[in-house]
Amino acid sequence: MDLDRSSSLHARARAFVDAFERGEAAPDFDELACELARYQADHAPGFARLCRARGVEPSALSRAEDVPAVPTDAFKLTRVATFDEAVTQVTFRTSGTTVGARGAHAMRDASTYEAAALAFGRHWLARDFDRPVPVVVLGPSPAAAPDSSLGHMCASFVRAFGEAAPSEETWLVAGDVLDLGTFDARVATALAKGQPMLVLATSFALVHLLDAVGDATFELPAGSRVMQTGGFKGKSREVAADELRTELARIFAIDERSIVAEYGMTELSSQFYERTLFDPAARHGTYAEPPWARVVPVDPESLAPVPEGEVGIAKIVDLMNVDSAVAILTQDRVRRLPGTEGFELLGRAPGAPPRGCSIAIDELLGRA
C-alpha cells in the first residue's frame, strides 16, 4: 500500500470533477488512466497477473483503451483493491445471485466517488433547481441496505439537492413494499408549496407503483423529474423500458423526457445518465459519460474496440476507481453511434447460449 501515491491519484481524479463543475477542459484522460493502471499493477497482484497474461507492460501504457479490463466477476471471487482491509472506509456489494456470490467493491476514500456522483448527478438531474427541493427515494434506505452503492448515492443526492435531511419520509421502500401513503403525503405537501420534486427510484419500485395506481394518476408538481435505475431482479414483474416510461409519465403527469434513466454498477465509481431532461435532441436509451469515464464497446472475444455503430460489450474506463480497477469489463451490450454523444445501452449480453442439457452459467447464477 502506498497511501501517498493513492492520495495523489485521488487528487488528480478529483481535478476532473472540479474542472467539470467549473466548466473547464478536463485534464489528460489517457495519462491518468495509465498512471492508475501502473499503480494498480504495483499494488493489486491480480491486476499485475492480468497484465502479464494480456502481454501488457504497465510502464509502457500510453492509451486508456490498452489498459486490461477486469471482469466484473472478479469482484465476486476476490478483493479488488490496492490497499489493506484495515483502511477500508466503505464496501459496496452487488445484489446476490442464486449461487450466493456477491461482488464487493471496497473503497479507501469514498469522497472521490461522492464528488463525482454528485457533480454528474446534479448536471443531468438537478442543474436547473435554484433551491433545494423535496427528494424521495423509491428504494430501500441505507439502514436497510447498508452496503448498497445506489443507496449511498441516493443519500448523497438527498443531502445535496434536498430541502431536508434524509428522514423516515425520504426512503419509501421497506422490505420491497412501497409506502404509497407517505409518498402521497410528500407529493401533497410539494403541490401545496408549488415545489418540483426529485424522485429517485429503482425500476422494481416503479413497477410496484404502476401496479398500485392502476388506471388512476399520481400527479407530481410541475417541474418534477424521476431518476430510474436498476433492473427488476425478480422483485417485480418485468416491464419494457418504453412501456414503463410511458406509464410513469401518464401517472405522474410529467413529460416522458423528465424520466431519466441512470446506468451504474457497484464495481464502478461513476454513473451515466440519459440526457433527455436538458438536451432536446437527446433520445432515451442513450447515455452521457462524464469526462472522467469512458464506455468503449469491445468485441467480446478479442476485447478490441468495435467500429463505431457496431454493438460490443462495455469496457468501462473509470478514473474514479482509483484504488480498485480503472478498467472494468461488463456484460452489458453497448453501441456508439456516429455523430452522437454518449452510448446506447442495449441490455445485458446473454452469455453463451444454453445448449441441450449442459447448464448455462446464466442459469446457475439465476440471471437467465
Next chain:
Amino acid sequence: MERSVETRIAEVRAVALAARAVVDRRDELTAAIVESTGLSAAGVELALTRHLELDASDAELRRLVAQAGDASRVAVILSANVFVGALRAVAIARAASADVVVRPSRRDPTFARALVEAASDPAIRLDEGLDVARVEEGEIHVYGHDATIADIRARLRPNVRLVGHGSGMGVAWITRGADLAVSARGLAEDVVAFDQRGCLSPRIALVEEGTTRTSSRADAFAEALHGELERFGIEIPRGPLPAEERAASDRYVATMTYACRALVGTQHAIGIAPPGAPMVPCPAYRHVHVAACTTEDDALALLEPLARSIVAFGSDDEASARRLAPKWARVSALGRMQRPRLDGPVDLRGGAA
C-alpha cells in the same frame, strides 16, 4: 394388453442391441454426427465406443423398467449434445409404453434415426415434425434445456403428462486420501466426453486440503488435470468452439487470472479459486473450476447454493461423495461420471408435471 416386466426388459434389451448395431456401422454415420454435434470425429468415436450403455445387466434393466412407469403412449423429444442419450431415452420410453414416437433433435437426428431404424420395432417410430401441442394422451419425455422444457410444458394438452430431463452439471470431489494423478486422469475422461456439454459433465472440482484453508493440493490437482487435459486434447480434440463460447472462456480465464490462477491449455482451461471464495461457475467446453476446501462440511457449504443443478457427483471416495451429493445426484467413481448404468434416467431430480 398389460405387458409383463420380463417382456418390457426384453423389449428394452432389444433397443440396446439395436444401439450396438448402430455402433457397428459407425463409419457410415460419424461424419454426419460430427457435422451436427460439433464434436470432433474422435469425440464421436469416444462417445459411441465408451459412453453408450450396451451391456446392461438384467438387474439394471429391471430398475429401469420399474422407474419408467406405464403410459399409453410416450413421445420422446431429444436434445443434441449428448447424442448417445437417445438410447436411454428410447429405452425408458419403450419400457413405459408399447407406443413410442421419437422426435430427434434438429441439430442431431443421425444417431436417433439410426437407432430407431436398427430397432425395427413396430412400437417405436420416428416423427421429425411432431408437434407437442397435438399430442392427445400419454406422456412427453423432454430431454434438453430448461427453457425448452418450460416452452413445451406451456403448450401441452391438459391430459398429457410431461417428464422433463433438464440442464445440469457434475461435481468432482477429490478427498484428502486421493491419488491426485489418478483422480486427475479420471476427471479428465469425464470432462472430455461430449466436450463437457452434458448434464453429467463435471464443471467443478472440490479438493479436500486438510485442516487449514490453503490450496496446495488444489494447485497440485489442477496441474495434474492440466496435463491430462492437454494429453486428451491431442488424442480426442475438442470440436470447434463457437464464438460466444470463446468469449465466455476468455472472460472466465481473465476472471480467474485476476482472482487467483488460471491454467490455459490448447483446448481447455482450469481456474483455481482463491481459498474460501464462493463458487463462480465456469463455461462448458473443457473448463474446470478447482476450489480447495478443508472438510466435507466446508464442501457442503460451498455447494449448497448450486445443489439443485448438480446431477452427477464423481469422487475417488464414493462413500464420502454420498455424504456430500444431493440425494438425487448419481454418484460414481471418477472416470465413470459419463458412463451411468442403463438403469433409469440420468437426471434423477424428478421432472414430472
